Amino acid sequence: MNTTPQAIRGTQDIFGADADSFAHVVETFERVRKLYRFRRVEMPVFEKTEVFSRSIGETTDVVSKEMYSFEDRGGESLTLRPEFTAGIARAWLTDGWKQYAPLKVATHGPLFRYERPQKGRYRQFHQIDAEVLGAAEPLADVELLVMADHLLKELGISDGVTLQLNTLGDVASREAWRAALVEYFRAHKADLSEDSQDRLERNPLRILDSKDARDKAFVADAPKIDTFLSGEAQDFFGTVTAGLDAAGVAYERAPTLVRGLDYYRHTAFEFVTSRLGAQGTVLGGGRYDGLMESLGGPVTPAVGWAAGIERLSMLVADAGAVPTAQLTVALAVEDDAALSYALKVMSGLRYQGLDVEIVASGSARKRYDKAVKLGARVLVSFGMTEGAPVANLRTTETTTASLAVEQVLQSIQP
Incomplete structure (x- = not known):
C-alpha cells in the first residue's frame, strides 16, 4: 500500500x-x-x-x-x-x-x-x-x-x-442600456440557453459574453451601449x-x-x-x-x-523570453587545506553582488574539471603553495567580472 x-x-x-x-x-x-x-x-x-x-x-x-x-x-x-x-x-x-x-x-x-x-x-x-x-x-x-x-x-x-x-x-447610460437588453432578450427568451434565461432579468449584460451558440445567434443584433451613452x-x-x-x-x-x-x-x-x-x-x-x-x-x-x-x-x-543567467564565478578547491580561504573569498564575492558556485567535494583531482563544466565567466582555483593557501584566477580575457573578482582576491587574505 x-x-x-x-x-x-x-x-x-x-x-x-x-x-x-x-x-x-x-x-x-x-x-x-x-x-x-x-x-x-x-x-x-x-x-x-x-x-x-x-x-x-x-x-x-x-x-x-x-x-x-x-x-x-x-x-x-x-x-x-x-x-x-x-x-x-x-x-x-x-x-x-x-x-x-x-x-x-x-x-x-x-x-x-x-x-x-x-x-x-x-x-x-x-x-x-x-x-x-x-x-x-x-x-x-x-x-x-x-x-x-x-x-x-x-x-x-x-x-x-x-x-x-x-x-x-x-450609471444612467448603463441602466438605459440594461433596460433595452432586457426588452430585446425577452423576445427571444425561449431560444436562449438555460444560463442566459436565468440571467435575463438580473444580469442581462452577461448574456453578451456567453459562449453558448444558442445565445450568440442573438447577441449580434442586441442593442449597443453607444446608443445610450x-x-x-x-x-x-x-x-x-x-x-x-x-x-x-x-x-x-x-x-x-x-x-x-x-x-x-x-x-x-x-x-x-x-x-x-x-x-x-x-x-x-x-x-x-x-x-x-x-x-x-x-x-x-x-x-x-x-x-x-x-x-x-x-x-x-x-516565446523563449526567459533570460538564461550564465554563472559569473566558479570556485574549484583543489586542496582541502585551502577550503577556509575559498569560503572567505566566496562570501566576499557574494557581498560584491557576484553569483558564485563552489566545487569542494568529491575527488580533489576532478574538482577543477567539474568547475569548468559549470560554464562560469570566471574560474578561480584554490590550492596550497609552500604550506599557504593560494588562489589562481583563470580567465582568458579581462572583463568587468574578472576585474571585480581580482579586486576581491586582493582584499581578502588567506
Whole structure:
C-alpha cells in the first residue's frame, strides 16, 4: 500500500524551468510597477466571507460555487481570497488608505477557487494586480492600460496579444442600456440557453459574453451601449482612447465586452491571445466606481486590472523570453587545506553582488574539471603553495567580472 502523501488535484508544485518563468513574470512586474510608482501592498490570504459575497455578488458563480469558505473556531465565516480587489477595497475603507488618494497600489500572490482544473487554471493559482483608488479621471484608466501594455512588452509576449476595449457608460447610460437588453432578450427568451434565461432579468449584460451558440445567434443584433451613452460618458471614453493613441497603445473596440456587476462603470478591457486555447484572456480589468458603496463605504472611484501568473508564464516560456543567467564565478578547491580561504573569498564575492558556485567535494583531482563544466565567466582555483593557501584566477580575457573578482582576491587574505 502506497502511503506517500499525494498532491491535491488542481494544485501545483512549481520547479525548474516553470519556476524560472514564474519568477521572471514576478520580477518584471515588480520592476514595471516601480516605474509607474505603484506602491507595493500585502493582503491577507483570507477575509470575512461577506467581503467577497458583497463585492463579487451573491449570485455569481464565484460566490455560489467556487469560493473556499469555512467557519473558524469562533463560528465566523471566512474565505480564502478568490481575487484581490475586494480585499484592497476593504482595506481602503478600514485602514485609513483614503488619506493617500489617489492611491496606486500593486500586489501579487496566491488566490483560491474551487473549479475544474484545466490548462493554465488551478484551484490555487497566482495573480499580479494593479489598482488606482480614489481617481475619477480617465487618465487613471489610461495609465493602467499603458502600464499593462508595457508589462507585456517587457515580458516579450506582446506579439499576438490584442487589447480589447469597451465602455459601460455611467450609471444612467448603463441602466438605459440594461433596460433595452432586457426588452430585446425577452423576445427571444425561449431560444436562449438555460444560463442566459436565468440571467435575463438580473444580469442581462452577461448574456453578451456567453459562449453558448444558442445565445450568440442573438447577441449580434442586441442593442449597443453607444446608443445610450450620455455626453459625459462619451467624453470619458474619448479621453481614454485619445490617451492610448498618444501613448502608442493599439486597441480594438469590443462592443460585447462587459462586466456583469452593477458597480462597474466606464472602461472595461481585456488583453487576449489565441495562444492559450479557449482561455484566451491574458490580463483584464475595468473601472468599478460603485464597489465601495456595495461594501457600505462612500462613493469612491477606482479602476484596476489583474493577470494570471501561470498564463503569463506559459506565454513567456513558449516565446523563449526567459533570460538564461550564465554563472559569473566558479570556485574549484583543489586542496582541502585551502577550503577556509575559498569560503572567505566566496562570501566576499557574494557581498560584491557576484553569483558564485563552489566545487569542494568529491575527488580533489576532478574538482577543477567539474568547475569548468559549470560554464562560469570566471574560474578561480584554490590550492596550497609552500604550506599557504593560494588562489589562481583563470580567465582568458579581462572583463568587468574578472576585474571585480581580482579586486576581491586582493582584499581578502588567506
